[in-house]
Amino acid sequence: MKHEELITGYFEGTLTAEQQRAFEQLLVTDAAFAREVEFQREVRQAIVLNERAQLKQLLRNHEQTKHNATPRLRWWLGAAAAVLLVVGGTWLWLRTSSAPVLYAAYYQAYPNTVLPTVRGGASESTAQAAFRAYDRADYANAEKSFETLYRDTGEAYALLYRGVSLLELGRFADADSVLAQYPAHQPLHGYACWYRALALLRLGERAQAHELLRELAQGTTPLGQTARELLSRL
Structure with a gap:
């Protein structure tokens, strides 16, 4: 399973026991992976709290290092930028009725x-x-x-x-x-x-x-x- 899929599964609560162990191992052994997880956590919290200004600042901070970032981190930056387009608007991501996503x-x-x-x-x-x-x-x-x-x-x-x-x-x-x-x-x-x-x-x-x-x-x-x-x- 790709790293970004592991992270998505972690936040949506859909990881199997084996995938959860792999996720936890990567947190310990892969610093870039751990940074991605923390960044995605901050993005999601910013959305939940409806802090548009906070999210913009978070993206600006990460934009400064974007060209030196790993491909996976750039993937998350792009995803966060896409999320920013709906914050304060339709809230498409939050409107899904999926229990894991709402959780x-x-x-x-x-x-x-x-x-x-x-x-x-x-x-x-x-x-x-x-x-x-x-x-x-x-x-x-x-x-x-x-x-x-x-x-x-x-x-x-x-x-x-x-x-x-x-x-x-x-x-x-x-x-x-x-x-x-x-x-x-x-x-x-x-x-x-x-x-x-x-x-x-x-x-x-x-x-x-x-x-x-x-x-x-x-x-x-x-x-x-x-x-x-x-x-x-x-």
Whole structure:
């Protein structure tokens, strides 16, 4: 499989186990491939956030090195330029009803907003280990550490971050199960519902995803507008 096909499959969640291993190996051994993946991630995030100015600047920055870029990187630059033509217009790419594409378009990992507030106590080392792995994108170890943290302390945020780690690992059913446990009275409940809706969408459970998104769309959380946009594409 060509490198660009591996990258597309990664973001659309369609890689087989063998292809996923090949993708992860290339990330470690091929610096140009890793740069392409990161660039494509930034382009997709820029589109999802409707940041046209951000995307233009991103393309300008890469244009400076375009003539020295590898053929594969030039391929992605061209693809990004084509995407720019529809941003703010028809949003053709986002309007597809394909669950993997919608998932890739709207998903991005929740940032670490908790660790700076974790101080002292028996749980400190576990929390630090969990977030250290999470920040390094070592989601396999992060997932295990957050599982331990929740079991030992009952901290609700551990459920959210474990759920996101499971999404990163492609374990969508497990992510749904974990995120469904998030207490409704906790501050990050809306985000747990959002990521659970994405997990359900990726699993093909559109009716359940639709129900969660409708609740978010009717609420007052910052996710309301994004939930309404995704609902319009389901």
